[in-house]
Every structure is written in structure tokens, then in C-alpha cells.
Amino acid sequence: QQQVKQSPQSLIVQKGGISIINCAYENTAFDYFPWYQQFPGKGPALLIAIRPDVSEKKEGRFTISFNKSAKQFSLHIMDSQPGDSATYFCAASMGYGGSQGNLIFGKGTKLSVKP
């Protein structure tokens, strides 16, 4: 019940296209859902995050869509660029509501944007 399932494992998109990564969770106590971007040799960088009382959040080319009833959320990268090529992780935690803030991560999606 603590798992976060992420798909696809890898994704190849043409420059200018839309990249879509999906995640699903079971624990309805999760109240914070961030996405992280990781380049080789670097730590994960916080990209964008959402809380379950919001269905969509947009920051620049990055959008999170959240479906509370389906217990799913997704990351959309519009106008994908070669510089977006990285591994993306979704995560979930109970940080806002409780005393446990540990992030449960998906397995990651390796995105390659072809020029």
C-alpha cells in the first residue's frame, strides 16, 4: 500500500513533442505528490509538486494532472527539448498532514528527447 507505481520505464520523444509520465498510488493518506528530475551524476532536483485538493498545476512547460478518485497523477512536459533528457521520478508522502515526511518514490522514467 506504500508503493508508487510509475510508467513507462523509458520514453523517447521528438523535440517539440509532449512527454507524458504516469504514476499510481494506493495509500489515500498521501497528501503531497512531487516530481523530481535527475541528471547523471547529480542528485534529484524538485521540479513541481501538487496536493490532492488541486486537479492540475502548471509551471512553465511542466504540468501535473491529478486524479484523486483514480489515485493517479501524471507529468506532462510540453514542447520537450533535448535538455529535458533525464530520469524523472514521481513521489508521494504524508508530509503535510502527519509527522512522517518520507518520500515514497516511483522507479523512474528515463526520458530521451531526440533533436
Add this chain to the structure above:
Amino acid sequence: KAGVTQTPRYLIKTRGQQVTLSCSPISGHRSVSWYQQTPGQGLQFLFEYFSETQRNKGNFPGRFSGRQFSNSRSEMNVSTLELGDSALYLCASSTKLGVEAFFGQGTRLTVV
């Protein structure tokens, strides 16, 4: 504003030895969490601290331990190293447990 600083960046140790990794959080952040990243298991939670108190611990053996100091800096220790402990160890800091957590670049530990 300086980011999360982890030292050392790279470490090679022999099986059976122990190791201590250090993490300096972003100024003003009182929460520090540690994660282990491996190709097979992905990112797994080790423990989290807030104001020097361990708030939560992941499913790792007792050989893994940590602490947080009054200045919010944190250390983690792994005793009796095993080959399987080879991983990237990541530290994250935040103002609130787990929310808007910023990661350091990690310490790459290799056990030979």
C-alpha cells in the same frame, strides 16, 4: 543561498569497515532525510530527522544509523559494510518533513 552539501562525494571502502557520511542542509532547514539509490531498488528511504529527533526510519538493518546535530547538520553511519551497500547516498533538507525537499549531489559509496 547555498544548497545541500554532502561530503565526501566519493568513497571506496573495504567489506567489514564502517563509514560516516555528512550532510549540511540549506540554511534554515531543520528537516534532513537520507535515501539510498541503487539501479535495482531505486530510491529508498533510510531515515529522517527534525530538530535532532529521528522521526521515521526506513526498512534497513541496524547497521545503518544516523544523527542530527543542533545546527541541523546530519551524519549517517554504516557499520560492517557489505558489498550490497554500494550505492549513491542522498541527503535532502526541507523546512517541513518531506515537503519541498531539496537533495544534495550525493555520496557515491563503493564497497570492495
